[in-house]
Amino acid sequence: MGKTIIGISDMKVSRDSEELLITFSLGSCVGVVIWDPLAKVGGLLHYMLPQAKLDEEKARKKPYMFANTGIPLLFKEAYRLGAKKNHLQVKVFGGSQLLDSSNIFNIGQRNYQIMRRMFEKNNIKIDAEDIGGNVNRTVSLEIGTGRTVLKVSGRGEVEI
């Protein structure tokens, strides 16, 4: 199976049933996995920060860095390859944070919240999630089968 690594601030959508998309090491970043079982189209986005308004120039160069520019592109690309909104399964991972008593380091939580708001506005349901805590997550998606695997460093892997 061909393996494609999705780095920080990157995204890939595919309909190659032999392809595996994988992203390593989601900390406060969020990984969004979508898959259409009928069209056999799937995608994986690894965004790092909530809002593109932080730095518009970077958002132009790297739209997948931000939730509010990356998420729409993920869905659009899946539709372009034949996925249908009401068929899509949506799974989200990441949004961890450091152990901190105040809120400056809560980027993981903000990353998650903005995604929830965007999904609610657009009537998109989250089918499964593994969010928060202080762990580091690796997530993969098999395009042909939709098999989604979550691996937490030192604690084994599970199918989600």
Add this chain to the structure above:
Amino acid sequence: MSRLEEIIALIQHIPPFPKVAIRVMELLKDPDVQAAQLAEVIQYDPSITANVIKMCNAAYFGLPRKVSSLDDALVVLGNETLKDIIIAGSSARFYKGEIGAGYMLELGELWKHSVAVAIMARLLVRHIKNVDPGSAFTAGLLHDIGKRFLSSFVADDFARIVQEVDREKCSFVTAEKNYLGISHADLGAMILEKWQFSPEQVEAVRRHHDSDALERDELTALVALSNGLVISMGIGVGVDGLATELHSEGLNRFAIGSMELQLCMADLVMEMEGAGEILDL
């Protein structure tokens, strides 16, 4: 011999930091040092010489023209950049091989993490004043050197350490110290002392996982913050994950808020793309 004694005894066998690098750092304290004086010292270490030339042509440092000799390189480079290059070139040798397996780090991940923290430290100098950028880069690059030598001991007690982190919701470094008698931060500080780095750098390495690090001296705060952000971003992070405690109240005195942190994270992603040559050292 107890295990703690065994770990501490290891330090005697750690090879010295390259003498040429230390001598060059001393020379560079004089802002008027001449390129010829530097060349005189550097030329005796072929691996550092090769690195200086190679790194001159690296995208990260963005120099205007190709260089092919040491003399050319020293003319083109600023002293600050030269310091970073020599430190990076001299440190890389300690990060080779399967060295982070006890922390579940893949090959090359500990070096990648270290380079990212060094670059982040340089970026944060814009907010945390009164820190020499070269010292920040160096301390960032070497902050986890203790992991290199503690990794196999962590592997021995792996299950117990991970269980304690999960059960007690404590930081990984707390559990590491509970079971091994010493943390990678303490061990790293001892190694930097042996290598004769400055007391400020030794302190920054020793305290980089202290929860109150941001309230301490500037270099300590800067290294702890760089490390915290790079861990958040998941760059070169293993089993310890985000289980590190860092109280953000200390950021107020530097007028750093969430927006400043996010901008530095965004900048780091860009800079890491140009840092391929450093990662390949």
